[in-house]
Amino acid sequence: MTLPEAATTITRLNVRVQTLPEGIARARHWLAEARRVLVLTGAGCSAESGVPTFRGAGGLWRQFRPETLATPEAFARDPKLVWEWYDWRRQRIAQAQPNPGHYALVELEQRLGDGFALFTQNVDGLHERAGSQRVWRLHGDIWLLRCTGCGRQERNLAAPLPVLPPRCDRCGALFRPGVVWFGEPLPADVLDAAFAAARRAEVCLVLGTSSVVYPAARIPQSALESGARVVEINLEPTELSDRVHLSLRGRTGELLPQIVQGAG
């Protein structure tokens, strides 16, 4: 059977076009041909490691949505509450191990070298712990503490933190997590690198992200506009699913190793 070149969607029910194994074979083939691959990852990539996602099943901490906690306004209003959320997540991440999806990306990078670029919205550091090197953090690092007074940054691995909210021992002001909240700019160098990679990429993998948070969600759109083949892996359909070449329903930790394995 000849597979269509574009707009192939595999739903959980396989009501459209083709089966999951055929989709995996197609993605593997595209990856085998590609020299420049851009990867965008989201919280779903770490879900199989036991790190909670933000949205969907199991995505809520107490009754709060991320939009009400991950903001400078929430921190100004109630720093202890915001820090309790981060402290809880730091503890979960400290116990987590990279999963087969993370390791499949390491294997892909080893094959492609400088043709590989991984942009992650995750702040957990699991890609680096798996061994990925060409990693760009779009939303910061949960292990960084940044002083709201003197601006000093420190890496702090304590989980739980002994006192909430933590304070800077130099100036006494509150520390905040070294992450990017809603309404704050992403690091300009990282964003520039992402859109440059999107313009060059032959294949773009969009893994475990709901694709609702901007500007990260614009990266695969830019890759599409520049002619890349875009492959999404997600448990659920997303905002992006109807626009990509291939949208595979499943877990990254299960599908990604099959796609990367033998792709080159």
Ligand code: BJW
């Ligand atoms: C699996 C799975 C498995 C589960 N396998 N799949 C343009 C249009 C509209 C709005 C905006 C826009 N531009 C900017 C905005 C505003 C805003 C925004 O996007 N709002 C939308 C929500 C409407 N964006 C911003 O404010 C950004 N800043 C900005 O634009 O600044 C401009 C500026 C310029 C100059 C000066 C000042 C300002 C900042 C966004 C920061 C986002 N921060 C957070 C918190 C980071 C720190 C932390 O971790 O606490 O980032 S919010 C949260 O969402 C976190 C994530 O990185 C991000 C994305 O979430 P992600 O990764 O997609 O996770 P989920 O949970 O949503 O999805 C998981 C998916 O996995 C699901 O689909 C599951 O099905 C799937 N899944 N298990 C495969 N095993």
Ligand code: ZN
């Ligand atoms: Zn300070």
